[in-house]
Amino acid sequence: MPESIISQMSIIEIKNLTKSYRVYQKQEGMMASIRGLFRREYREVHAVRDISLNVEPGEFVAFLGPNGAGKTTTLKLLSGVINPDSGACQVMGYVPWERENEYRRRFALVMGQKNQLWWDLPAAESFRLNQHIYAVPVVDFNRTRDELCDMLDVTHLLGQPVRELSLGERMKMELIAALLHSPDVLFLDEPTIGLDVVAQHKIQQFLKAYQEDRKSTIVLTSHYMKDIQALCQRVIIIAQGAIYHDGSLDEIVDRFSGDKIVTLQIGGPDEAFEGLRALPNVIEVEPPRIKFRVGRDDVAKTLSDILSTHAVEDIVVEDPPLEEVIAKVFTDAQDAKSLGEFGTSAAEAR
Amino acid sequence: MYASRWYDRATMWWTFFQISINERLVYRLDFVIGTLMRFLPTMTQIFLWWAIFDSISTPGSADSVAGPDGEIAGFSFGDMIAYYLLVIISRAFSSMPGLTTGIANQVRNGEVKKFLIQPVDMLGCLLVQRIAHKLVYYLIASLPFALVFWMAGSFFVNGWPPADVTFVFVVSLLLSFLLGFYLEACIGLISFWFLEVTSLTFIYMLLTFLLSGHMFPLELLPARPIDLRGFVEFLPFQYLAYFPAAVFLGKVQGPGMWNGLATEVIWVLTFMLLSRVLWKRGIKRYSGFGG
Numbered sequence: 001m002p003e004s005i006i007s008q009m010s011i012i013e014i015k016n017l018t019k020s021y022r023v024y025q026k027q028e029g030m031m032a033s034i035r036g037l038f039r040r041e042y043r044e045v046h047a048v049r050d051i052s053l054n055v056e057p058g059e060f061v062a063f064l065g066p067n068g069a070g071k072t073t074t075l076k077l078l079s080g081v082i083n084p085d086s087g088a089c090q091v092m093g094y095v096p097w098e099r100e101n102e103y104r105r106r107f108a109l110v111m112g113q114k115n116q117l118w119w120d121l122p123a124a125e126s127f128r129l130n131q132h133i134y135a136v137p138v139v140d141f142n143r144t145r146d147e148l149c150d151m152l153d154v155t156h157l158l159g160q161p162v163r164e165l166s167l168g169e170r171m172k173m174e175l176i177a178a179l180l181h182s183p184d185v186l187f188l189d190e191p192t193i194g195l196d197v198v199a200q201h202k203i204q205q206f207l208k209a210y211q212e213d214r215k216s217t218i219v220l221t222s223h224y225m226k227d228i229q230a231l232c233q234r235v236i237i238i239a240q241g242a243i244y245h246d247g248s249l250d251e252i253v254d255r256f257s258g259d260k261i262v263t264l265q266i267g268g269p270d271e272a273f274e275g276l277r278a279l280p281n282v283i284e285v286e287p288p289r290i291k292f293r294v295g296r297d298d299v300a301k302t303l304s305d306i307l308s309t310h311a312v313e314d315i316v317v318e319d320p321p322l323e324e325v326i327a328k329v330f331t332d333a334q335d336a337k338s339l340g341e342f343g344t345s346a347a348e349a350r
Numbered sequence: 351m352y353a354s355r356w357y358d359r360a361t362m363w364w365t366f367f368q369i370s371i372n373e374r375l376v377y378r379l380d381f382v383i384g385t386l387m388r389f390l391p392t393m394t395q396i397f398l399w400w401a402i403f404d405s406i407s408t409p410g411s412a413d414s415v416a417g418p419d420g421e422i423a424g425f426s427f428g429d430m431i432a433y434y435l436l437v438i439i440s441r442a443f444s445s446m447p448g449l450t451t452g453i454a455n456q457v458r459n460g461e462v463k464k465f466l467i468q469p470v471d472m473l474g475c476l477l478v479q480r481i482a483h484k485l486v487y488y489l490i491a492s493l494p495f496a497l498v499f500w501m502a503g504s505f506f507v508n509g510w511p512p513a514d515v516t517f518v519f520v521v522s523l524l525l526s527f528l529l530g531f532y533l534e535a536c537i538g539l540i541s542f543w544f545l546e547v548t549s550l551t552f553i554y555m556l557l558t559f560l561l562s563g564h565m566f567p568l569e570l571l572p573a574r575p576i577d578l579r580g581f582v583e584f585l586p587f588q589y590l591a592y593f594p595a596a597v598f599l600g601k602v603q604g605p606g607m608w609n610g611l612a613t614e615v616i617w618v619l620t621f622m623l624l625s626r627v628l629w630k631r632g633i634k635r636y637s638g639f640g641g
Contacts, residue, residue, distance in 0.1 A: 021638075021639050022639075079466075079467055080466060081463050081467065081637060082636075082638070082639075083637050083638060097637060099466060101469040104469040105469055109467050111463075116464055118369065118373060120373050120376045120377075121369065121372055121373055121376070125369050125372065128365060129362075129366060129369055131365075132358070132361050132362035132365045132366075133362055133468055133469060133470050134468075134469070135355075135362070161376075
């Protein structure tokens with residue numbers, strides 16, 4: 001398909017994508033195991049229900065959601081590892097699960113836990129193989145490899161067998177291996193899982209710089225809010241296999257959290273401070289500081305009340321921590337599900 | 351355009367081959383030990399046949415099993431030893447340690463996804479990898495093999511066979527490699543349907559032991575009451591061990607030899623095709639079932 005047509009439409013188009021699969025239900029105990037030999041009971045898992053979304057070229061999108069929400073299933077659908085029950089999807093004009101070589105040369109999928117490097121050999125060997133799998137011209141290959149190794153600071157590790165690398169170093173090598181053919185679309189499944197804070201930060205920085213430089217389209221799933229905060233302009237919250245929210249991080253806070261957190265530092269006598277302990281929703285008291293939660297609409301009034309009666313030295317008003325908001329969103333999504341908002345779920349156990 | 355694409359693919363496989371060799375050389379010590387151990391079971395078999403031939407040539411013993419010249423099923427003692435040594439060579443080509451379980455593990459732990467995501471063929475990778483491993487093995491094993499065959503030279507009573515027989519012998523060895531590979535690949539690919547293929551592998555191993563001529567020459571299989579000897583002619587197993595050895599020793603000759611070779615080719619093609627079908631169906635099922 002000519003480039004000009006592709007550039008006019010979304011790079012990823014998903015329409016009403018649905019995927020469910022059966023998992024074998026094993027009951028506890030030996031008798032149940034024996035019964036299972038003759039009659040197997042399956043449970044239908046609706047991994048993805050009727051998801052529709054578009055991603056524009058150059059976007060950095062995060063899929064966010066609790067375990068088993070359908071994030072990874074969506075990435076698997078997008079990379080053609082699995083095919084859907086119904087619905088349509090195009091990435092760069094290709095249907096992923098047709099697995100055309102032209103498509104497969106233009107994207108990459110990195111699964112945090114899975115290892116595509118040769119365990120006993122230096123990473124350089126795996127890179128060389130990927131060069132030939134994707135038919136990357138040698139000049140481009142050398143340039144890209146050196147650039148990426150430089151950015152991630154792993155050039156000195158290229159000659160070491162992969163099994164001797166640390167988890168963080170290995171993840172960096174995995175990323176390089178996936179990027180050597182300069183994919184137009186990159187899918188990252190939990191790229192920082194299990195890494196220490198320093199390595200996490202390094203990989204975030206790298207992804208940010210890489211994306212700004214190449215303008216590639218990246219879809220990422222993660223549990224770590226830090227990843228998402230650092231990288232993604234757009235967050236899609238997936239819960240129970242459906243899209244619960246699609247927008248920026250700030251919108252999430254606005255939409256799902258009605259509160260602000262206020263921290264005051266009080267000057268003057270202790271008795272004055274004691275009066276504040278009676279405020280509703282106090283989070284933390286550490287004289288001369290007090291931290292409490294106030295409804296968004298009441299912030300101005302509450303503050304002016306306090307200011308008129310107390311000698312306030314310092315005021316901080318902030319949004320609640322993102323983790324907390326997201327946790328609330330997840331719980332809300334769960335509740336909405338049990339109320340039947342997601343349709344078929346009641347008949348799930350069959 | 352097409353020429354360059356072919357060239358790209360060729361260099362890819364060549365690189366894959368080199369890397370497979372490098373990977374194999376990481377474990378060279380393990381390999382040397384494994385090679386030497388291969389001779390151990392054969393030694394016990396040789397001692398067993400030694401005792402058997404010894405007893406039948408002793409006057410007064412029941413000589414109903416032995417032929418007129420102290421032969422069993424047309425094998426003299428020398429033939430028998432030569433047969434077992436040649437079977438080691440056949441098996442060095444046709445045995446595929448770890449292939450079935452390797453495929454099953456890749457399916458179970460999801461590594462097989464790699465071949466859905468990357469533009470590269472799994473069976474091709476496994477084949478090239480296996481060729482590399484075998485070559486490394488021959489490189490290391492050639493010295494002990496040469497030594498043993500030199501020591502056992504006197505058992506090869508008929509000496510080196512004529513050119514056409516040598517040709518069929520070599521070709522049948524190469525084909526036995528392909529047959530072993532595709533046969534075991536097919537069993538491994540069944541793991542798309544049953545995650546656990548250990549028992550299948552075990553059954554396959556037992557059948558190969560008995561019906562390939564690995565344990566004893568197929569001439570020893572009974573023709574009555576069930577014609578097992580005739581039955582194995584319809585199975586692919588004999589090409590994994592018996593056929594090359596029998597060709598070398600002149601037990602299969604003339605038209606029978608060429609027919610055997612042609613049948614071997616057909617078996618190879620059959621399992622090649624079957625492995626393709628299983629792979630296609632397998633990944634279809636795999637991607638239907640949530641990966």
